[in-house]
Amino acid sequence: MVETVESERVTIRLDHESLNALETLVSSGKYSNISEVMRAAIEQFIERNFSPRHIEKITVELPKGNAVELQRLVRKGDSVSVDDAIRNAVREYLRRRLSPKISEKRK
Known part of the structure; x- marks a missing residue:
C-alpha cells in the first residue's frame, strides 16, 4: 500500500530566467517535474534556516x-x-x- 502525504497547493510567480533554470533541471532528468524541484529547494531552505541553535550551517x-x-x-x-x-x-x-x-x- 502506498502512503499518501497530505499536502497543500501553493502558487508562486517566477521570472522567466528562474523558470528556465528549473525547467533545465527537469530536462536533465535530475527531477521529474518543477514541483519536485520546488519541494527539494524548500526542504533545503527549511533545513538551513531551522537548524538547532548550536549548529551553524x-x-x-x-x-x-x-x-x-x-x-x-x-x-x-x-x-x-x-x-x-x-x-x-x-x-x-x-x-x-x-x-x-x-x-x-x-x-
Missing part, C-alpha cells in the same frame, strides 16, 4: 575534483558522508591551527 563551494575525491573517500568508508568528511577536515584544520596558539598562551 555553512555552504562550501569546492572544485569538482575535490568533491569527487570526497565522494570516493566516503565510498571507501573513510567518512559516513561528504558532510561528515568536511566536518572532520575543518575540525582537524582548526586543531592544527589552534594547538600552537593554545600552547603559546600556556607558557
Whole structure:
C-alpha cells in the first residue's frame, strides 16, 4: 500500500530566467517535474534556516575534483558522508591551527 502525504497547493510567480533554470533541471532528468524541484529547494531552505541553535550551517563551494575525491573517500568508508568528511577536515584544520596558539598562551 502506498502512503499518501497530505499536502497543500501553493502558487508562486517566477521570472522567466528562474523558470528556465528549473525547467533545465527537469530536462536533465535530475527531477521529474518543477514541483519536485520546488519541494527539494524548500526542504533545503527549511533545513538551513531551522537548524538547532548550536549548529551553524555553512555552504562550501569546492572544485569538482575535490568533491569527487570526497565522494570516493566516503565510498571507501573513510567518512559516513561528504558532510561528515568536511566536518572532520575543518575540525582537524582548526586543531592544527589552534594547538600552537593554545600552547603559546600556556607558557
